[in-house]
Amino acid sequence: MKERIERLKKLTYIPQKEIAWLIEQAELSVKQQEIIEENKRQQEITVHQFRQTQEEIQHLSGESRRYKKALEKIITNLTFAIQVAQNELEGDVK
Incomplete structure (x- = not known):
């Protein structure tokens, strides 16, 4: 990709095929940025x-x-409280 960009920089006329490639790359870049931002938000x-x-x-x-x-x-x-109650019961029994 880097070589292709360098080659395009040297051209005075950019063929339609190359323009389409540039547009595609730009669109991909935008999508990638959106994905990165969504991942950051998440x-x-x-x-x-x-x-x-x-x-x-x-x-x-x-x-x-x-x-x-x-x-x-x-x-x-x-x-x-249980211990006290038991003691009282034992006292009552005796």
Whole structure:
């Protein structure tokens, strides 16, 4: 392609066949640029979605830790309440 372009630069008259080739190359170039721009746009969207997902995971991990701590406190309190109830029942039985 490079050689063909150099040859065309040297011509004073460009044959119709060569003009058609130039037009075809220009059209291909435009299509390639459109594809590149669309790929770039899709990449930006993907990066944005990835970052949002990371933030959501961090948020959910924090919530999960808070729920786990709260559940552990509830279990501790219930265990204590059961123990107290058992002690009272044993005291009533004796």
